[in-house]
Amino acid sequence: MxxxxxxxxxxxxxxxxxxxxxxxxxxxxxPQAPGQTVTVTTGTTTITTTTASPTAPGKLTMGVVMWWHHDEGSWSPSHAKAVQAVAGKYGIAYTWIEETGIQNVESVIEQAASTYNIVYIETDEFMEAALNVAKRHPNVYFIQEWEAGPIADSGLTIPNNMICLNAANVHQPDFIAGAVAAKLTKTNKLGLIIAIPGPRVNRTVANPWRDGAHYVNPAITVTRVDMNSYSDPAKARDTIASFHEAGIDIVFVNQDDFAATLEAAVRGMYTFQEYIDMVQYYPNTLIGCVIWDWTKPLDKAVQAITTGTWQNLRSQTAEIYLTLEDGSLGIPTWGNMVTPEVIEFAEQLKQDIISGKVVVPENTEWVD
Missing domain, CATH: 1.20.5 (Single alpha-helices involved in coiled-coils or other helix-helix interfaces)
Known part of the structure; x- marks a missing residue:
C-alpha cells in the first residue's frame, strides 16, 4: 500500500x-510585450533589443544604427521616438545598435544587414558606409537619415533598396526661431552655439537663425561660438556665461545636451534647442524647441515595406521629406515668456513660408 x-x-x-x-x-x-529589453555591450558598440508585439508570424525586424544612445541627449532620442511608434504600429522587433564609431561603421552596418530585414541609420555621416553595404544586400531595406539638401543635388546614386528621410528643410523652422527671438530680446544681442561648423550647419541652422532675426530687426547682432563637439557640457556652460557678460539674452543651442539651457536658467537667459520638445521641463528658459520628428516619414517607408509597395514608392522618389506642413518640422510648444501676440506672429510666418510668400535663404557660407 x-x-x-x-x-x-x-x-x-x-x-x-x-x-x-x-x-x-x-x-x-x-514574443513578449513591448518594453522588455536585453542589453549586451561588445567593444564600443552597445546593442539593446526591444520586441514589439507581433501582428503576424515571420514579423519584420529592424536594426537601428545609432552614434549615441537611444535614451540620452536629444538627437538619438528623436529617432528612437519614431522607431518605437512605427515599430509598435507594425509589430516590428527592433534593436538599438549604439555608440557606433565612424571607424567601424561599415562593419556594424554589415552585421546589421546580415541580421535584420530593415536597417535604420540615424545619421547621414554614415551614408558612405550605408551605400556600400546596401549594394551588397539587395534584399534588405535601408532607411537612411539625410539633411544635406535634395538627394538629386548630392551626386549620390541611391540603390532601390534604400530610401532617405530628408530633414533639409529644417532651415525654415530655424528661421522662425530667429524671428521669434528678435521679437523677445531686450538687448538686441543674440547668441549661437554650433556643434560642428561647416557648410551644412551654416545652411540649416546658423544663417537661418540670424536671417530670421534680421527679418524682424536688421540691427540685431548675432555672436557665434563653434564647439567642435556634439556635446561638451562644460564648454557650453562657459559659453553661456560669456554670452551673459556680453549682454546676450537669447541663445540658439545646436548641441546634443541641455547644459547650455541649464546654465541659461541660472543666469536668467532664454534659449532655443533642437530635435525633441523639452519645453515642458524648462518652460521659463526654453522659448521653444525646433523638433525633427521622424515618425511620419518613417511610417511612410515602413508602410511601403509591409504593403508590398516599396518599389512603387522608390520609382517615385529616393527621399521622404520632413516638412512644416505635416508638423514633422516645427516648434510645437512655446515657453511661458512667449506672448499670444508673438505666437500669432510665428504661426503667420510659418504659413507664409509654406505658401512661398516668405522664402528662407539657403546660404552655406557664414560671414561675420
Missing part, C-alpha cells in the same frame, strides 16, 4: 514538473 502511494505521488510530481517545464518553454517561445 505504501509503495503504491509512493508510486502514485512520484507520477503526480513528474506530471506537475512536466507541466511547469512545458509552460516555461512555451513562454520562452512566445
Amino acid at each position: 505504501e509503495k503504491g502511494i509512493s508510486t502514485t505521488v512520484a507520477i503526480v510530481i513528474a506530471i506537475v514538473i512536466g507541466i511547469v517545464v512545458g509552460a516555461g518553454i512555451l513562454y520562452a517561445m512566445t
